[in-house]
Amino acid sequence: MRFTPFSLPPRVASRSGRPASPARSRVLWLSCVAHALHDGYTDMIYVLLPVWQTDFGLSYGALAMLRGIYAGTMASLQLPAGRLAQRLGSRAMLVLGTLLAASGYALAGMSGSLLGLYVALTISGSGSSTQHPVASGAVSRAYGRNARGPLSIYNFSGDLGKSALPAAISLLVTLMPWRHALWMMSTLGFVVAAAIALFLPSIPRNAHAAEEPSVPRRSTAGTGFSLLFMIGVLDTGVRMGLLTFLPFLLRAKGVSSPMMGSALALVFIGGAAGKFACGWLGARMGVAGTVLVTEGGTAALIIAVMFCPLPLTMVLLPLLGVMLNGTSTVLYGTVPELTSVEGTERAFALFYTGTIASGAISPVIYGFLGDWIGIHGATFATALTAVAIFPLAIALRSYLAPGERTQA
Template sequence: MSVSVGVETSRPERARATRTLTVTGLNHALHDGYTDLIYVLLPVWQAEFGLSYGLLALLRGLYAGAMAGLQIPVGRVAERIDGKIILIAGTALAALGYVLAGLSGGIVGLGLALALSGAGSSTQHPIASAAVSRAYGTAARGPLGIYNFTGDLGKAAIPALTSILLVIMSWRHTLLVLAFMGLLVAVCIALWMPSIGKGAERKTTAAARHDNVNRGGFPWLLAIGILDTAVRMGFLTFLPFLLLDKGGSLPINGLALALVFIGGAAGKFTCGWLGERVGTLRTVLLTEGGTAALIVAVLALPLVPAIVLLPLLGVMLNGTSSVLYGTVPELTPPHRTERAFALFYTGTIGSGAVAPVLYGVLGDALGPVLATVATAITALVICPLAVALARHLRDDSTTA
């Protein structure tokens, strides 16, 4: 899939945009990999420090909480400091956190180190998303979908690399190697990424674009993002139990989850492009309606046909997110793009943490099948919200 900045842009501008997307994609892969490699290390830490499951969850929560909680402050800081500087500092800080984790002598030091690394990763989503948005302008939907997809590459590659390194060296040395990779990425940002600028420099431009920015639509976009994440996390919570009830085994569950994630990566890659071509409303209606229909199909079908549908379900589950990310800049003044992305990511990450708990309570009360049906109903609830959002969007203003 080719990515163009627009026919009116010059070759240097296209090269600058390509460099921005390449470097931010590399950085996204690193930070998302940093986030998920913790899952690989939890059993190692349990064995070494004798931790309970509650403390293991706390370690994961310290990283995720710092990352989610600091994104809005980072977005505000980016209005006064060049985002490139913040991105370099955040990536270096995330790497330093893993250096300190590798050197820690106990659970307290390990927890503080993970919180520090999570704080560094809080810079990545709002700053990098805004950088890609500004680099490509009105043609940013497709590139933002590619940027979104690179995070999935990191989630697959870095935990796998961690597992290999743990075979040949201790977990402490493994973290030092991974931290060194992070420092290399920070150097790449410093050397090759074009300057992003600070939001305050765009206030004049924002005033000129005021008529084209319908900020009233952002709450609809945020609500859709929160519910879309809830559907995805809720369904994945129950999927292993549903397959076991159909006669699946633990290896089958592993295969099934892999198929969902492969489809999800493909959905992130393609749906940003699709949203640019056919509009946000049509794409969201397709992905959310498809999600609801495929969830019901997985519930109704026997084991093998249900597994066959999982890659397509993964496309639908994850595809909406790329469309939503690509819509954030359209609803935001240029000098507040980082703040808008920070708020959006905070809402979706928070939903990812809370939704499994709420659906879990529903599963305890009604059983996993009905709780999974509730996720399909939630997907359908998104459709009227998408219609409301479309009234505020340029690409859907004639079709809403």
Template sequence: MTTETRISPALRPGTAKDISPTSHDARRSLTVVGVNHALHDGYTDLIYVLLPVWQAEFGLGYVALAVLRSLYVGALAGLQMPATAAARLLGARAVLMLGTLTSAGGYALAGASGGLLGLCLALALSGAGSSTQHPLASAVIARAYGQAARGPLGTYNFAGDLGKAALPPLVGFLLTRSDWRPVLWLVAGLGFVVALGIGRLLPREPLMPGEAHGTAKAIRHDGTGQAGRTGFGLLVAIGMLDNAARPAFLIYLPFLLQAKGAALATVGVAFALVAVGGALGKAVFGRLGERFGVTRSVILTEAGTAAAILAVIALPLAPALVVLPGLGLMLNGTSSVLYGTVPELAPGGRVERAFAIFYTCTLGGSALASPLFYGPLGDAVGPSGAAVAAAATAFAVIPLMLALSPRLATPRAS
């Protein structure tokens, strides 16, 4: 398939709105949204470390624990499109800053909550704040770097995993020395600092109002027509399965490790190991997808994910911990490849809308799958059986990827 790329007049070199891939504004934009991504991804994954604490305090089953996580992720997924619409009126910088303030405020309220209902409302509020950063930050990078955006998008996703590598083990360590509520207040304070940094450092108009209406598109690909829409639909379906497999396994990872004799601090370290591998996977596979092709990269990561999940289930504690970085490498490697493909298949070249749809569907599917399928499965067959189902979900991506392959551009020769 040939891929047509066209730079809009509003963003051609030499204009006031141009942001070249080597410009200071482009690099600063990538740095600021990368730090913000680290915070929000850390916010999302620290919930896994807190699940055993909330299970003990509130007497919850696996379905209820899955619902707690889904309140956060569901709000995150469901508000992607409204966040994009808000950015047309207020600008991306203002919406990103307000979203981070809201997410941090949600965690502050979670720490102040006196019961389960308050915790549920606080998690939903925090997830709503986090809904702003994925589509807007991705569109900022796609427009700043144009045809060279796949690598920077991989860097952006790598930054998110740095947050996953830092916050969960930090929270796990602090939980051994303090109640969980003051720990969440500390985490919320970090979010307020990041929000102030966005308002201070992000260039004023990285995403211009009105772009979503087609007045300014930095990248225009062959995403029009029925073939383009079918390709994007397949990409979204692949993203939904991939994004369902990850939390389906991670929800049960603390309980799998505790059954092997792991303490709560060890569980926090385990998530750090997964995140370190995931950060490397996002940094590496984002560029490997460009060089060797999306199809081969995704098949490798999904098959590797399934194999690594089965290994963690079967092995004793110490060898299972050794496998976790490799699991993270495969588990998160797919996402960078998929995110970098969104601009290529964006219907009508509407990049920010394509990112919003992609994140809404993939995160929304994950939010629904956990309480409706994987949670009841865990109560019925236990954590090990539910984790096997997560491995099967990852493997199910492969036939869809083969169907998408003919609609993708040929990889660049090495």
């Protein structure tokens, strides 16, 4: 039988409709590569802003607009991207999005004005809007009820991209003009798009429907997903709010500017470890139990960091990072449990839209609160927000399959 790069051989799917193991692994690893690339593209802007300021003579307001345009486009188009993926297919949509993201940076390298940068970053941001809903949905359909662990790997891969690509562009701009560096990074995106087009298996949307008798009914799933969505929004607000105040708390304890980078790195390293580990922990403890542990730990560690002496605070920072980021992996892994197979991409798109919007808005809210009641009061409010998630997590238990409620 003949087949094209967009139609894999029949052995890719088993009789039940589930992709065979090698194909499932390809879905996971290519999704991880796409996640790392797109998240890396998102954070590369932080490195490029000073370069663009020097080259174009931009104000801080104009620089903020550059970052805002990329993030706003990416957040606002996730739901349309999820819907379009249902028509075009996950592979075609992910290829198209990766090509757009890479092309946007290639155009940025050709831009000679601020308007050109705005247009280029709008294109790149629209391309990156496809990755979260489409790749998450592909992994969840490929692995079915066993998707929680693979989704934690997928989630962790984004942190690798956020570390690797900004570091790479930082090095490249010291070796060559920034335009050439951007063209090199966009070439990487074109290569990834080609790899996805050639090697990402096609996953039927009914791949695990027959094996999921415990998937909640539509009305029940809607209520459960709403609870999960609210937990995700609040959890992101806690994380971003605390990270807004943490440098000031550490400075008040006597942390110098050079030491500040190391202190924050401890939090981020712990956060990456938390994303990787808590997905597997959730499969063993249950979703509600894991959320209660991570949010309770977050609240306790926030208070400890506020009042402990500096040496003990530095020891606690990695554990704080684990708790701050650990919940997100458990929540992402639960999205497919609370939605129908055909609605997976839309559910992920809605969930990511909410968490990204929370990440943008919550620092502003906590910032105004800090102006009103002081930095310690506002930081304590982030701990109270983590505690406020408890009743939501307890209510969520009744909407989960029995194996997801308590420890297996």
